[in-house]
Amino acid sequence: MTRSFRSAEFSRNFGFWSEDEQAALIDSTVAIGGAGGGGFQFGLKLARMGVSAFTIADPEVFEPQNANRVEGAAASTYGRNKAEVFRERVLDINPEARVVVLDSGVTVDNVDEFVAGADLVVDESESTQPEIGVLIARAARSRGVPNLTAMNVGFAAQVTSFAPTGPWTFERFMGIDERATIEEIAATGSMDFARSLPYVPPYADLRALAAVRQTDALGASVSLPSLSIGIDMLSSIASAQAFLHLTRRVSNRRPSPIWAPRMAYVDAYSFRSGIVRGGRASHVRHLLVAAARQKLGLNPLASYTVRDIDRRQAAAD
16 A cells, blocks of 8 residues: 555654645655765665655675664674665665665766656765765756755764755865866865864864874774764754755745755754854864863863774784
8 A cells, every 4th residue: 555644654743744744755755875874874764754765875885893873784784785775674664665776876877867856865975985975966956956965973963955056066065176077076085074074073082083084004094983873863963954855845834954054063962053154164163172172181082093993903803
């Protein structure tokens, strides 16, 4: 039986949104680039909210180091493609859902397929691959579709969206030359944290951010640390913003989503939340607070220097 706003699965949603809004969610298609961490958890929330069609793209497989934060990572899924596991979880929630899997990730060859028919495009690609974020953003703009992006940091998360028209593009927000080719952007390496992280938690051990710019003893780039709590915050605030996007044609006294250059953040550890303007000024302001607290010995240490990482790897070997 085809699901509608009358289906029992959605009966507890009413009281916080309307039948027309529920119907809009059911009729929506969302494209998600990245099924690790935030993208996986966020997508499952949308499926429970009622979204019935997804395109999900991710070339990676689940590994043990994903288990601390990704809903789909478990002993039974290690070695399996993340997007395929996401599809299974969505179909377990809604057997009638349509889930298109792109197990090569978002590429130049399939980006048009990725955004085709989407009401909302979500960029949860790796910060180490800015070219993928630009590829997604440019495809969304060409189709006239909003592009939402969210990032977790510590016990917090932040979210914004890029309108299909207007001066604030993904590239401008991230400090990337809008005339650059995808190949040129790929050669630049990781995102600039001063652009992508306007909110830095005041309790942060800044040695961890410094380590991310380095390589370990094996020559591998150090990954950005990530907690399940931060992923939960990301999926919550991003799905709330997605709700506003997907129900925007229903007149129900709702606010507009947060659009760049503004970015909303929520921190479960410090009980802080707010809206900041993206860019270096906000990043530096929050960074200076964290640096001052660390110098005064107020911030907890987090065991994430390159020496810490190498020591744990040596012990595991």
